[in-house]
Amino acid sequence: MTGTDSDLVVLKLGGSVITDKDSPETVDDEALHRVLDAVASTSKSEDGRLVVVHGGGSFGHVHAADHGVSTTTGTSDAAAATAIHGAMKRLNGVVVDRLQERGVAALPVHPLSVAARDAEGVLSLPAGATEGLLEEGFVPVLHGDVIAHANEGVTVLSGDEIVTSLADSLGASRVGLCSTVPGVLDEHDAVIEEVRSFEDVASVLGDSESTDVSGGMAGKVQELLDLGAPAHIFGPDAVGDFLTGERAGTLVDGR
Ligand SMILES: Nc1ncnc2c1ncn2[C@@H]1O[C@H](COP(=O)(O)OP(=O)(O)OP(=O)(O)O)[C@@H](O)[C@H]1O
Numbered sequence: 001m002t003g004t005d006s007d008l009v010v011l012k013l014g015g016s017v018i019t020d021k022d023s024p025e026t027v028d029d030e031a032l033h034r035v036l037d038a039v040a041s042t043s044k045s046e047d048g049r050l051v052v053v054h055g056g057g058s059f060g061h062v063h064a065a066d067h068g069v070s071t072t073t074g075t076s077d078a079a080a081a082t083a084i085h086g087a088m089k090r091l092n093g094v095v096v097d098r099l100q101e102r103g104v105a106a107l108p109v110h111p112l113s114v115a116a117r118d119a120e121g122v123l124s125l126p127a128g129a130t131e132g133l134l135e136e137g138f139v140p141v142l143h144g145d146v147i148a149h150a151n152e153g154v155t156v157l158s159g160d161e162i163v164t165s166l167a168d169s170l171g172a173s174r175v176g177l178c179s180t181v182p183g184v185l186d187e188h189d190a191v192i193e194e195v196r197s198f199e200d201v202a203s204v205l206g207d208s209e210s211t212d213v214s215g216g217m218a219g220k221v222q223e224l225l226d227l228g229a230p231a232h233i234f235g236p237d238a239v240g241d242f243l244t245g246e247r248a249g250t251l252v253d254g255r
Pocket residue numbers: 013014015016017054055056057159177178179180181183184185186204205215216217218
């Protein structure tokens with residue numbers, strides 16, 4: 001949120017950061033308050049536009065696992081889809097409410113209503129609603145969800161996919177992923193400052209074939225390297241630094 005008014009920052013709050021992954025549908029209040037305090041204080045002091053995306057944690061993932069739904073295996077059971085979507089809407093409601101309580105003009109955008117995948121799994125996520133809200137001065141808050149998937153019913157759309165899709169379609173100037181770890185870690189658990197190619201980190205992340213691109217660090221790094229914008233992976237303590245344009249965690253930049 002530094003620079004010109006038109007600068008757009010996309011920030012993802014990891015589901016494992018803002019929820020207690022060991023307890024179904026439980027928000028990690030302390031962690032959520034901490035990261036939202038940082039978002040609220042910087043959004044008042046910095047120019048620029050912000051989109052927030054959050055993951056599923058103990059909300060969406062528990063229901064997705066119960067119903068055997070992943071990013072590639074779907075369900076045609078409307079009740080199952082509603083269970084997953086409903087849980088994600090509850091978490092989204094908490095994030096939006098708590099941002100509004102802090103004076104941030106947050107509004108929800110639910111991907112189920114706008115996005116779809118074709119039979120090859122290629123995602124279409126129209127950005128008109130998000131863009132329109134940004135133009136009106138709101139902070140759109142999107143979430144991982146279930147979406148229509150040709151021949152599969154609905155499948156999971158991850159927050160990471162939303163981030164990369166919107167960053168491209170809206171021309172984000174910076175992207176940040178707040179995870180539970182302080183960055184991409186090397187074999188001694190030290191934060192790697194910069195990743196310019198996947199080969200730089202393949203040995204600590206495992207090779208791409210063995211990785212589920214919807215989750216885990218290897219998939220994140222691969223997708224972020226393909227973006228047209230610099231991306232940062234950092235821990236909950238560094239949200240404020242990222243939003244004010246300071247160095248935060250690991251810079252991933254494949255441009
Ligand atoms: N080299 C590495 N450096 C940092 N984390 C790694 C590394 N290799 C694997 N990981 C794992 O990747 C995890 C981060 O990915 P994960 O998808 O769980 O994060 P998240 O953004 O918080 O996602 P979610 O929204 O799904 O909870 C870390 O918790 C860590 O266990």
